[in-house]
Structure formats: C-alpha cells, structure tokens
Amino acid sequence: MIYSLENSTIKITASTRGAELHSITGKKEGTQYLWNGDAKYWKYHSPILFPIVGNLVDSKYRIDKKTYELPSHGLGRISDFKFVAQTNNSITFELKYSEETMKRYPFKFSLHINYTIEGNTVKVTYNVINLDDKDMSFSIGAHPAFMCPIEKNEKLEDYYLKFNKKETSDRMEITKDGYYSHKRKEGLKDTDIMILSKDLFKDDALVFDDLKSDKITIKSKNHEKSVSVEFKGFPYMGIWAPKRGAPFLCIEPWFGHADYEDFTGEFKEKEGSIELNSGQEFKYSYKISIVE
Template sequence: MIYSLENSIIKITASTQGAELHSITGKKEGTQYLWNGDSKYWKYHSPILFPIVGNLVGSKYRIDENIYELPSHGFGRISDFKFVSQTNDSITFELKYSEDTMKIYPYKFSLFVNYKIEENVVKVTYNVKNLDNKDITFSIGAHPAFMCPIEKNEKIEDYYLEFNEKETSDRMEITKEGYFSHKRKEALNDTDIMVLSKELFKDDALVFDDLKSDKITIKSKNHEKSVSVEFKGFPYMGIWAPKGGAPFLCIEPWFGHADYEDFTGEFKEKEGSVLLTSGHEFKYSYKISIIE
C-alpha cells in the first residue's frame, strides 16, 4: 500500500513493500526528484539494504558454522513491512523477524523505518532493535536513486556532484563479480567536485570508506535545482548508475559493504558489519533535501 505526506514545499510517497520511498516531488513546479522506477533501467526507487549491503561470495555467509544464503542487498527491499503509524509530517513502517526470515537470517530483530518531512527535507531513520537473547550482526544501507538529469532537455554531462569538503580519496575497486578486491583506484584529488558522465560508472559503483564530507549534492550547470544527501556518521558511501547510462544517479550511505573476494570468515567478522547486543537498538538517520 502507498502512503503520502506533504507540506507546502514537498510531497513524498512511500510503500509498505520494502518500506520504500517512491517519490519526492517539489510542489512549486511539480518537479520529481526521486527516480520513477522505470524497469527498462532499474525497477526500484530507494530500496533499503538489510541485513546485508552488496553481494556475498557465492551468495552465502556463515554464522556459528552454519551456512545461510541471501540475495544481493538482503531481503529488506523485497519484504512486506507493516504500517505502524502516521502523523501530519511522518510515517513509520516495521519489519519483524518471522519463521521465514529465521531460515535465512537466524536472528530475532525488528527494523523500523521512519520518514519525516520538514520544509524541503526528508529525514529517513533506520531503527534496528535486537529482540534476541544474543548478539546479532547486520549491515544496513540506503540506495536512493535520483533523477539525473532532473530536466528533460539535459544530459548527465550537464551535472556534477558537490561535496561539502575537499576530498582526496581512492575508491574501493569492485570485481566483475561484484566483490571488493583490496585494490584501490584514484577518484578524488583535492577537490569538492566530481563531474558526471556515463563513462564514470563503467567499472560499477564508486565506493568510498574515508570521505571527510557528510553531504553530497547533485547540481546542474544550467539551473539552480538540486538534491542533496546528508549522511553524517555513515562510514561508507556508494555512488552508482548503471553501466551504459541511465537517467538517474544513486547516492548511497551504508553501514557495511559487499564481501571482499577472498573473505571466508564468519558474518560477525565481516568488515563494516554492526554488532548489536541483546536488548539494545541501532538508530541512524540521513536526510534528503531538494532545491526547486
């Protein structure tokens, strides 16, 4: 089911399917900032990555010597969430463990996803609660896709990313199988600007683990419309568009990432994973803001 929130500046819609944000619309001109989900390119809008981010080697992982299997990015994005509550400016969904989830992810948990709007900002909050009598391990991440170009008469080469700090950073190299290789490639050299092009994503996503910035803005050379993602506290950042080009761009703050190609350890040993003790909760937010 689709739910909506709006104020005088912005309107959003979100679904119980995956607790996924479906649209962000500026009400001044009716500009759509979130990707429309055209399956010709990519059928999602802003999936939630849980309890893994990216790919597992062989799609398998190990907990206490038992082997489990998960699809890329986990099951959160393809699960039915429960509608919890709605106010004038926020809406909350919940995914709770079940017999089915325990077969592929052997932990008792509850994941709450909250969307809150204030003026031109959408605040997205993830709250994972450990309902088990033992520690649980997970990764979680955002995968919002934004229209790029925003206007129909533009192309991706008219756009650039603006970081809120000058960056010198190498990206984590991804193999053809979608794992990390331990190698790095130069990506940012004392700059706060990344010029966009189709060629930029020929080797898959650009993934960073050492950015100083906590805000990235998609901007055009032709007008003032923009969309920003503020991700304070998230240790990993993925920037992605499909190989060969598509009219959208993803800015993805993560806790965790895909396996290294040689990883053979237990899930709790996986770099970037969150270890949450019994009875405790993990709560983090990121913000999307639009300028119309």
C-alpha cells in the same frame, strides 16, 4: 500499499513493499527528484539494504559455523513491511522477524523505517532492535536513486556532484562479480567537485570508505534545482549509475559493504558489520533535501 505525506514545499510517497520511498516531488513546479522506477532500467526507487549491503560471495555467509544464503542487498527491499503509524509529517513502517526470515537470517529483530518531512527535507531513520537473546550481526544502508538529469532537455554531462569538503580519497576496487579486491583505484584528489559522465561508472559503483564530507549535492550547470544527501556518521558511500545510461544517479550511505572476494569468515568478522547486543537498538538517520 502506498502512503503519502506533504507540506507546503514537498510531497513524498512510500510503500509497505520494502518500506521504500517512491517519490519526492517539489510542489512549486511539480519537479520529481526521485527515480520513477522504470523497470526498463531499474525497478527500484530507494530500497532499504538489510541485513547486508551488496553481494555475498556465492550469495552465502556464515553464523556460528552454519551457512545461510541471502540475495544481493538482503531481505529489506524484497519484504512486506507493516504500516505502524502516521502523523501530519511522518510515517513509520516495521519489518519483524518471522519463521521465513529466520531461515535466511537467524536472528529475532525489529526494523523500523521512519520518514519525516520538514520544509524541503526528508529525514530517513533506521531503527534496528535486537529482540534475540544473543548478539546480532547486520549491515544496513540506503540506495536512493535520483533523477539525473532533473530536466528533460538535459544530459548527465550537464551535472556534477558537490561535496561539502575537499576530498583526497581513493575508491575501493570492485571485481566483475561485484565483490571487493583489496586494491584501490584513483578517486578524488584535492577537490570538492565530481564531474558526471557515463564513463565514470564503467567499472560499476564508486565506493569510498574515508570521505571527510557528510553531504553530497547533485547540481546542474544550467539551473539552480538540486538534490542533496546528508549522511553524518555513515562510514561508507557508494555513488552509482548504470553503465547503459539510465537517467538516474544513486547516492548511497552505508553501514557495511559487499564481501571481499576472498572473504571466508563469520558474518561478525565481516568488515563494516555491526554487532548489536541482546535488547539493544541501533538508530541512525540521513537526510534528502531538494531545491526547486
């Protein structure tokens, strides 16, 4: 089921399927900032990545020496969440453990996703609660896709990314199977600008693990419309657009990332994995802001 929230500046819609944002619309001109989910290119809009981010080697992982399987990005984006509550400016969904989730992810958990709008901003909050009597390992991340170009008469090359701090950062190398290789590739060098092009993503996503910036803005050379993602405290950042030229760009703050190609350890030993004690909560937010 689709729910909506709006104020004088923006309107958003979100679905119980995956607790996924479906649209972010500027009300001044009706500009759509979130990807429309055209399955020709990519059927998602802004999936929730939980309890893993990215790919597992052979889709398998280990907990207490037992092997489990999960699809890429985990259960969140393919699960039906429960509608919990709605106010004038917020909406909350919940995914709770079940017999089916325990077969693939052997922990008792509750995951709340909250969307709150204020002015031109959508605040997205993740709240993971460990309901089990043992420590729980997980990763979580965002995968919002934004219209790029925003205007129909533009192309990707009319756009650039503006970081809120100057960056010198190599990116993590991704293998052809979607894992990491332990090698680094040239990324950003003493700049706060990344010029966009189709060739930029020929080797898959650009993934950074040491950015100083906590805000990235998609901007056009032709007008003032823009969309920003503010991600304070998130240790990993993925920037991705499909190689085949789909008209969108993803800015993805993560806690955790895909497996290294040679990883054979326990899930709790996986780089970026979060350990949550019994009864504890993990709560983090990021923000999406538009300029119309």
